[in-house]
Amino acid sequence: MQVKAPRGTYDVLPPDSQKWQYIEQVIQETARLFGYSEIRTPIFEHTELFERGVGETTDIVTKEMYTFQDKSNRSLTLRPEGTASCVRALIEHSVYGGLMPVKWYYSGPMFRYDRPQTGRFRQFHQSGAEVFGSNSPYLDAEVIMFLVQILSNLGLRDYELHLNSVGCPLCRESYRQKLIDHISPVKEKLCIDCQSRYEKNPLRVLDCKVESCHQAIAGFPYIYDSLCDDCQEHYILVKATLEDSGINYLHDNNLVRGLDYYTNTAFEIHIPSIGAQSAVGGGGRYNGLVKACGGPDIPGIGFALGMERLLLALDSLPDREEPNSKLDVFLAVLDEKYDNQAMQVLDRLRKAKIMVDRDYTGRSMKAQMKYADKLGARIVILMGEDEVNRGCFTVRNMSSREQLEVQTEQLIPAIIDILT
RNA sequence: GUGGGUGUAGCUCAGCUGGUUAGAGCACCAGAUUGUGGCUCUGGGGGCCGUGGGUUCGAGUCCCAUCAUCCACCCCA
Structure with missing residues (x-):
């Protein structure tokens, strides 16, 4: 039986790898403009993190965690997301002792044991950003502007930005009580999942998509109405800043992010056209997280983008012109006795920054011409007996079909002349 | 974890109610006179028909299981 890539994983082959390079490059450039530096953390961490x-x-x-024991019986886990590792690194290296705020971005594979479907894999890729050391609502706005700028630079337009505030621990507690008061009379009507959600984290009952649960909790209070004065002001400033920057958003009372550590601003980006898993990005503020992980009481905020989902969205866009991967020059070697000399020619051209390739499978001249054509070569250099004896090369312009004979020392200038 | 669809050549697929050596298009390779690409023509290589069992004189085709994949649910990126 043939060995295949494990379930939920896949290979990125050329030319698809070019699309990945493109996205990563856009993210890098945008990060630089916004003042974010790259952090690279391990792909696995101690499970308890x-x-x-x-x-x-x-x-x-x-x-959903990929957890395993290593040979010393440590419990390790393939990272399911990027924020926890960043927080760990911040604390471990006392980065907060230096210049604040700390603005990081990252890209890399994440792992979740889920059932694969459109836009969901077991090894998937996220790029994200994390900022530590400021609770300014303007920073919340910047983080969202960063995210939106990436989408815009990629050419994506049809996205929805959902926005909400989940408050601070204070207003969240009063909201939680209101919610419990609202749900408890109808508790029996909820689905099994929601009954356990109700026990563990009542806020997540709001996320349920089961119709009967929706009806049961109809008219539930929104956290927005329970925000304390500070949290309200924070949220208003975030929204106003986005508005002033021309960023459209939808206030979404139902947006309660699944991760426990979020406070205040929460947001998600949806692109409905890519399928059921339409969230291409999401994030929010997590002011309690650093402390909860054993560090000082430092606020944080971040987001993550799902690369596979971005790719899905990009695929539905009109074709972008591919980065120039076509060959400049193909060297056709007409007799194997010139193989060695041919390698010297390749070397010279490449050192002159000319993209050049040749055949290594012993093709006939005609086949080499075909091969060169398929590689998209703009020029073919012919190197046969005539040329070698006379100390020259035949240079063929593939689009005009014109050929000229150039002396060895004139080869590079002649090629550059045709290419430019 | 649950439900449904699909597994035949490198890719996209055909193969009617079970019946001889399993096909097409594309791709790949080679030719169409001497050292010249795109178009056309001719030829060629490639398939344990996902895997394992079962029914049958006979299974790509029917039944069961299993694996993989796709789509959806849950949840998220």
Whole structure:
């Protein structure tokens, strides 16, 4: 039986890898403009980091983690998201002791044991950003502007920005009580999942998509109405800043992010056209997280983008012109006795920054011409007996079909002349 | 974890109610006179018909299981 890539994983082959390079490049450039520097963290961490940092009641921790024992019986977990590792690194290296705020971005694979479907894999890729050390609502706005700028630079237009505030621990507690008061009379009508959600984290009952649960909790209070004065002001400033920047958003009372550590601003980007898994990005503020992970009481905010979902959205766009991967020059070697000399020619051209390739499978001249054509070569250099004896090359312009003979020392200038 | 669809050549697929050596298009390779590409023509290589069992004189085709994949649910990126 043939060995195949494990379930929920896949290979990125050329030319698809070019699309990945393109997205990563756009993110890098945008990050630089916004003043974010790259951080690279391990792909696995101690399991307890995610249990504490992501939240023990979340689906990610309860059923989706790739956890294993190493040879010393440590419990390790393939990272399911990027924030926890950033927080760990911030604390471990006392980065907060330096210049604040700390503005990081990252890109890389994440792992969740889920059933694969459109836009969902077991090894998937996220790029994200994290900022530590400021509770300014203008920073919330900047983080969202960063995210939106990436989408815009990629040429994506038809996205929805959903926005909400989940408040601070204070207003969240009063809201939680209001919600419990509202739900408890109809508790029996909820689905099994919601009954356990009600026990563990009542806020997540609001996320349920079961119709009967929707009806049962109709008229539930919104957290927005329970926000304390500070949280309200914070949220208003975030919204006003976005409005002034011309960023459209939808206030979404039902947006209660699945991760436990979020406070205040929460947001998600949806592109409905890519399928059921339409969230291409999401994030929010997590002011309690650093402390919860054993660090000082430092506020944080961040987001993550799903690369596979971005790719899906990009695929439905009109074709972007591919980066120039076509060959400049093909060197046709007409007799194997010139193989060695041919390698010297390749070397010279490449050192002159000319993109050049040749055949290594012993093709006939005609086949080499065909091959060169398929590689998209703009020029073919012919190197046969005539040329070698006379110390020259035949240079063929593939689009005009014109050929000229050039002396060895004139080869590079002649090629550059045709290419430019 | 649950439900449904699909597994035949490198890719996209055909193969009617079970019946001889399993096909097409594309791709790949080679030719169409001497050292010249795109178009056309001719030829060629490639398939344990996902895997394992079962029914049958006979299975790509029917039944069961299993694996993979796709779509959806849950949840999220």
